[in-house]
Amino acid sequence: MIFKKNLIYLAIFSFIFLFLAFSYERSDSVLKRLDLETITSKQQGVYKGNIAEDFQLLNSVGEKVSLSDFRGKKVIINFFATWCSPCQEEMPTLVQLDKKIDDEKLVLLGINVTKEERNVDDVRRFLNHFEVKYEVLFDGDGKVMKDYQLIGIPTTIFIDENGKIVERLNGIVTMEMLLDHPFLQGLLNKNNQ
Structure with a gap:
Protein backbone atom coordinates (compact mmCIF):
# COMPACT_ATOMS: atom_id res chain seq x y z
CA MET A 1 0.00 0.00 0.00
CA ILE A 2 2.80 2.45 0.93
CA PHE A 3 4.69 1.49 -2.21
CA LYS A 4 1.60 2.20 -4.35
CA LYS A 5 1.10 5.56 -2.60
CA ASN A 6 4.76 6.55 -3.17
CA LEU A 7 4.48 5.49 -6.81
CA ILE A 8 1.43 7.74 -7.25
CA TYR A 9 3.28 10.70 -5.64
CA LEU A 10 6.30 10.06 -7.86
CA ALA A 11 4.08 9.97 -10.95
CA ILE A 12 2.34 13.22 -9.96
CA PHE A 13 5.66 14.92 -9.19
CA SER A 14 7.16 13.73 -12.51
CA PHE A 15 4.11 14.96 -14.41
CA ILE A 16 4.30 18.41 -12.78
CA PHE A 17 8.04 18.66 -13.42
CA LEU A 18 7.68 17.65 -17.07
CA PHE A 19 4.75 20.07 -17.52
CA LEU A 20 6.77 22.97 -16.07
CA ALA A 21 9.86 22.09 -18.11
CA PHE A 22 7.81 21.82 -21.30
CA SER A 23 6.01 25.10 -20.58
CA TYR A 24 9.30 26.89 -19.88
CA GLU A 25 10.91 25.56 -23.06
CA ARG A 26 7.96 26.66 -25.21
CA SER A 27 7.63 30.06 -23.61
CA ASP A 28 9.45 33.26 -24.44
CA SER A 29 9.37 34.31 -20.84
CA VAL A 30 11.44 37.02 -19.24
CA LEU A 31 13.29 34.36 -17.23
CA LYS A 32 14.20 32.41 -20.35
CA ARG A 33 15.47 35.54 -22.09
CA LEU A 34 17.50 36.48 -19.01
CA ASP A 35 18.98 32.97 -18.91
CA LEU A 36 19.99 33.23 -22.58
CA GLU A 37 21.43 36.73 -22.13
CA THR A 38 23.45 35.56 -19.13
CA ILE A 39 24.85 32.58 -21.02
CA THR A 40 25.64 34.69 -24.10
CA SER A 41 27.21 37.53 -22.14
CA LYS A 42 29.67 35.20 -20.41
CA GLN A 43 30.60 33.31 -23.56
CA GLN A 44 34.03 34.05 -24.97
Whole structure:
Protein backbone atom coordinates (compact mmCIF):
# COMPACT_ATOMS: atom_id res chain seq x y z
CA MET A 1 0.00 0.00 0.00
CA ILE A 2 2.80 2.45 0.93
CA PHE A 3 4.69 1.49 -2.21
CA LYS A 4 1.60 2.20 -4.35
CA LYS A 5 1.10 5.56 -2.60
CA ASN A 6 4.76 6.55 -3.17
CA LEU A 7 4.48 5.49 -6.81
CA ILE A 8 1.43 7.74 -7.25
CA TYR A 9 3.28 10.70 -5.64
CA LEU A 10 6.30 10.06 -7.86
CA ALA A 11 4.08 9.97 -10.95
CA ILE A 12 2.34 13.22 -9.96
CA PHE A 13 5.66 14.92 -9.19
CA SER A 14 7.16 13.73 -12.51
CA PHE A 15 4.11 14.96 -14.41
CA ILE A 16 4.30 18.41 -12.78
CA PHE A 17 8.04 18.66 -13.42
CA LEU A 18 7.68 17.65 -17.07
CA PHE A 19 4.75 20.07 -17.52
CA LEU A 20 6.77 22.97 -16.07
CA ALA A 21 9.86 22.09 -18.11
CA PHE A 22 7.81 21.82 -21.30
CA SER A 23 6.01 25.10 -20.58
CA TYR A 24 9.30 26.89 -19.88
CA GLU A 25 10.91 25.56 -23.06
CA ARG A 26 7.96 26.66 -25.21
CA SER A 27 7.63 30.06 -23.61
CA ASP A 28 9.45 33.26 -24.44
CA SER A 29 9.37 34.31 -20.84
CA VAL A 30 11.44 37.02 -19.24
CA LEU A 31 13.29 34.36 -17.23
CA LYS A 32 14.20 32.41 -20.35
CA ARG A 33 15.47 35.54 -22.09
CA LEU A 34 17.50 36.48 -19.01
CA ASP A 35 18.98 32.97 -18.91
CA LEU A 36 19.99 33.23 -22.58
CA GLU A 37 21.43 36.73 -22.13
CA THR A 38 23.45 35.56 -19.13
CA ILE A 39 24.85 32.58 -21.02
CA THR A 40 25.64 34.69 -24.10
CA SER A 41 27.21 37.53 -22.14
CA LYS A 42 29.67 35.20 -20.41
CA GLN A 43 30.60 33.31 -23.56
CA GLN A 44 34.03 34.05 -24.97
CA GLY A 45 34.14 34.90 -28.63
CA VAL A 46 34.81 37.58 -31.18
CA TYR A 47 31.38 39.00 -31.91
CA LYS A 48 29.09 41.56 -30.32
CA GLY A 49 27.90 40.39 -26.91
CA ASN A 50 30.80 37.98 -26.36
CA ILE A 51 33.63 38.37 -23.88
CA ALA A 52 36.54 39.21 -26.19
CA GLU A 53 39.04 36.43 -26.83
CA ASP A 54 42.25 37.25 -25.03
CA PHE A 55 45.49 37.35 -26.99
CA GLN A 56 49.14 38.14 -26.46
CA LEU A 57 51.19 39.90 -29.13
CA LEU A 58 54.47 41.81 -29.34
CA ASN A 59 54.51 45.59 -29.58
CA SER A 60 56.99 47.69 -31.59
CA VAL A 61 59.72 47.34 -28.92
CA GLY A 62 59.30 43.59 -28.51
CA GLU A 63 57.27 43.60 -25.27
CA LYS A 64 54.41 41.14 -24.83
CA VAL A 65 51.01 42.83 -24.53
CA SER A 66 47.76 41.01 -23.73
CA LEU A 67 44.24 42.27 -24.23
CA SER A 68 43.54 41.32 -20.60
CA ASP A 69 46.19 43.86 -19.51
CA PHE A 70 43.56 46.55 -20.20
CA ARG A 71 40.67 45.07 -18.17
CA GLY A 72 38.93 47.92 -16.36
CA LYS A 73 39.32 50.28 -19.34
CA LYS A 74 37.41 50.50 -22.57
CA VAL A 75 39.44 49.32 -25.58
CA ILE A 76 39.20 50.03 -29.29
CA ILE A 77 41.07 47.51 -31.43
CA ASN A 78 41.76 48.33 -35.07
CA PHE A 79 43.08 45.60 -37.40
CA PHE A 80 45.02 46.99 -40.37
CA ALA A 81 47.72 46.38 -42.98
CA THR A 82 50.04 48.86 -44.70
CA TRP A 83 49.07 47.78 -48.24
CA CYS A 84 45.33 48.15 -47.53
CA SER A 85 43.98 51.34 -49.18
CA PRO A 86 41.01 51.69 -46.80
CA CYS A 87 43.42 51.26 -43.85
CA GLN A 88 45.61 54.05 -45.26
CA GLU A 89 42.55 56.25 -45.66
CA GLU A 90 41.36 55.50 -42.12
CA MET A 91 44.70 55.91 -40.30
CA PRO A 92 44.61 59.75 -39.98
CA THR A 93 41.20 59.43 -38.29
CA LEU A 94 42.59 57.01 -35.71
CA VAL A 95 45.62 59.23 -35.08
CA GLN A 96 43.27 62.18 -34.57
CA LEU A 97 41.05 60.10 -32.25
CA ASP A 98 44.09 59.09 -30.21
CA LYS A 99 44.79 62.77 -29.52
CA LYS A 100 41.20 63.27 -28.28
CA ILE A 101 40.72 60.30 -25.95
CA ASP A 102 41.18 60.16 -22.20
CA ASP A 103 43.97 57.58 -21.82
CA GLU A 104 42.89 56.81 -18.26
CA LYS A 105 39.56 55.40 -19.46
CA LEU A 106 40.14 54.25 -23.04
CA VAL A 107 42.92 52.44 -24.87
CA LEU A 108 43.35 52.52 -28.63
CA LEU A 109 45.22 49.46 -29.94
CA GLY A 110 46.29 48.86 -33.50
CA ILE A 111 46.87 45.27 -34.59
CA ASN A 112 48.89 44.93 -37.74
CA VAL A 113 48.14 41.73 -39.65
CA THR A 114 51.90 41.28 -39.99
CA LYS A 115 51.63 37.83 -41.53
CA GLU A 116 50.16 39.56 -44.60
CA GLU A 117 52.96 42.17 -44.81
CA ARG A 118 56.19 41.94 -46.84
CA ASN A 119 58.25 42.80 -43.76
CA VAL A 120 58.07 44.57 -40.40
CA ASP A 121 60.12 47.53 -41.68
CA ASP A 122 57.25 48.43 -44.01
CA VAL A 123 54.97 48.56 -40.97
CA ARG A 124 57.38 50.80 -39.05
CA ARG A 125 57.67 53.20 -42.00
CA PHE A 126 53.87 53.26 -42.30
CA LEU A 127 53.46 54.09 -38.59
CA ASN A 128 56.13 56.81 -38.79
CA HIS A 129 54.53 58.29 -41.90
CA PHE A 130 51.16 58.66 -40.15
CA GLU A 131 52.80 59.65 -36.83
CA VAL A 132 51.00 56.89 -34.93
CA LYS A 133 51.57 57.30 -31.18
CA TYR A 134 49.13 54.68 -29.86
CA GLU A 135 50.19 51.09 -29.14
CA VAL A 136 50.49 48.89 -32.22
CA LEU A 137 50.83 45.12 -31.90
CA PHE A 138 52.19 42.70 -34.49
CA ASP A 139 50.22 39.57 -35.41
CA GLY A 140 53.22 37.81 -36.93
CA ASP A 141 51.72 34.35 -37.33
CA GLY A 142 48.17 35.50 -38.11
CA LYS A 143 46.67 33.70 -35.10
CA VAL A 144 44.74 36.70 -33.76
CA MET A 145 43.51 37.56 -37.26
CA LYS A 146 42.24 33.96 -37.58
CA ASP A 147 40.84 33.83 -34.01
CA TYR A 148 38.91 37.06 -34.59
CA GLN A 149 37.57 35.67 -37.88
CA LEU A 150 38.38 38.76 -39.92
CA ILE A 151 36.56 38.90 -43.22
CA GLY A 152 38.41 42.02 -44.27
CA ILE A 153 40.40 44.95 -43.06
CA PRO A 154 40.13 47.42 -41.57
CA THR A 155 38.05 45.94 -38.78
CA THR A 156 37.43 47.90 -35.58
CA ILE A 157 36.18 46.36 -32.34
CA PHE A 158 34.88 48.22 -29.26
CA ILE A 159 35.33 46.37 -25.95
CA ASP A 160 33.90 47.57 -22.64
CA GLU A 161 35.61 47.68 -19.22
CA ASN A 162 34.50 44.11 -18.49
CA GLY A 163 35.94 42.71 -21.71
CA LYS A 164 32.61 42.45 -23.52
CA ILE A 165 32.48 43.28 -27.23
CA VAL A 166 30.08 46.18 -27.70
CA GLU A 167 30.56 46.78 -31.42
CA ARG A 168 32.35 45.25 -34.38
CA LEU A 169 32.72 47.47 -37.45
CA ASN A 170 33.97 46.15 -40.78
CA GLY A 171 35.38 48.77 -43.10
CA ILE A 172 36.53 52.35 -42.69
CA VAL A 173 35.48 54.29 -39.61
CA THR A 174 35.12 58.06 -39.86
CA MET A 175 35.60 60.62 -37.12
CA GLU A 176 31.89 61.41 -37.25
CA MET A 177 31.03 57.72 -36.71
CA LEU A 178 33.42 57.51 -33.78
CA LEU A 179 32.39 60.73 -32.06
CA ASP A 180 28.68 59.94 -32.43
CA HIS A 181 29.02 56.41 -31.06
CA PRO A 182 27.66 55.99 -27.50
CA PHE A 183 30.76 53.92 -26.64
CA LEU A 184 32.90 57.10 -26.61
CA GLN A 185 30.57 59.24 -24.53
CA GLY A 186 32.54 60.85 -21.69
CA LEU A 187 35.86 59.46 -22.90
CA LEU A 188 37.17 62.44 -24.81
CA ASN A 189 39.46 65.07 -23.32
CA LYS A 190 37.59 68.35 -23.05
CA ASN A 191 40.56 70.28 -24.47
CA ASN A 192 40.73 68.27 -27.69
CA GLN A 193 37.08 67.97 -28.76
